[in-house]
Amino acid sequence: MSDRPIIRVQHIVKSFGSVMAVNDVSFDVRAGEIFAFLGPNGAGKTTTIKMLTTLLHPTTGSLELDGLDVTTHQTEVRRRFGVVFQDPSLDGDLTAWENMDIHGVLYHVPRQTRRERCEVLLRMFELWERRDDFVKTFSGGMKRRLEIARGLLHTPKVLFLDEPTLGLDPQSRNQMWTHVQSLRASEGVTVFLTTHYMDEADRVADRIAVIDHGRLVATGSSAELKQQTGTDSLEAAFLKLTGTTIRDESATATDQLRQVTRVWRR
């Protein structure tokens, strides 16, 4: 691992009207590590990912990815990361191959390289035999794997995974993390992920940051967090750091639609 952080976040604030979604958050992610971003619902995880992936601008503060300012060097930064959003972003009416191919064109991957990378990645994620099938016929786990494969097509330096195992069965979740862990060896990519499942973070993450109410409450390895809180599991450490109150997110129109699509996609 090199010394220079691949992601550097300094004092970022994001407010929506009077709501402070992210409030003075700073952290570094080292090149080649698996970094987990944990927090209860509405803590500011997705907002942070959206800022890091250029979809939202921070109100104040600075964000750097691979030494580039995320706000001012949008296009260069976009070439350097791949992202798997919380909601699926595949086109179900196209085949797995076509979804990959469009991505390659959007990221200016030359035709020959595109074909080779598509094959390597589809094989790696065990989707090669299904490459000519429509994505709408895929299971949740297969879709997620395809999205990760797609996100890696343009050989990014950082891969963002926003709750990649949400709604998957334990088998698929297990398989997903095996894949993610092997990525570091095969692709040398830095992984920035968010999840609700503490056991998963415990298993795969080198370092963990815990965010709550828009503020960073702790950073460190799983062992450090346990030590810091005097607990013996990451789950207990997490609850100690963030409390046991249940957070009610106000349901937006998007959330409602999201629920509808989840029902219909099953």
Place this chain on the structure above:
Amino acid sequence: MSVVYILWLREVKKYLRSRVQIVASLGGPLMYLGVLGFGLGPVFQRAGEGSYLQFVAPGVIGMTVLFTAMFSGIAMLWDRQFGFLKETLVAPVPRLAIMIGRTLGGATVAVLQGTLIFVVTLIAGFRPVSLLAVPLAFLVIALIAVIFSALATAIGSGLKEMQGFQMVMNFLVMPTFFLSGAIYPLEGLPRVLGALTRVDPLTYGVDGMRGLLTGRTHFGVALDVVVLLGVGVLFVVFGAWRFSKIEA
């Protein structure tokens, strides 16, 4: 360029694969053509206006192009929250290229669907007065397609809920169709209705097509084309601007 092409290709592929949808969307136009075309025929004839089928066929083609173009643009609502749009929005490509690719794709689909209906009108007995004018009529069809595909992109960029779709259908698409003179002549209309038909871009599209295919025109084909070109440029710029404002 390759970005525009691949996004255009995506729209066209999806259209060609949705056989059920293609057939289903023939339903509306067929009803207007069949029921109105033959049902109102005798009255129209008695009023000394000639064949109503000849009159209404360009209107039905215009309607098909309008509906298809608007639908494909509004379908962005799905792409937007739960699908593919975000994938394109974080890609290292200009928003303009994405917007142009999508809009041209939607417009192409609308032209294809318009062509299909054109063939159906021919089967139903519609006879263009000059075969040479048919390619020119397709130019007008393409203009209509681009105008409404761009407008749909502009609207789709701001829509966040499915309910909004109903609003657009009831307060924009249906009035655009009914005010266009697609199903009635523009001559001798009450003043208010007459004024409304003149602000509807589809009016000029239908009039242009009708002029080219049947020789009957209200404004003159040249004026129709000029208006369509002007509105086309305006709507594409408007659509591109709205699309550039999308927040994911």
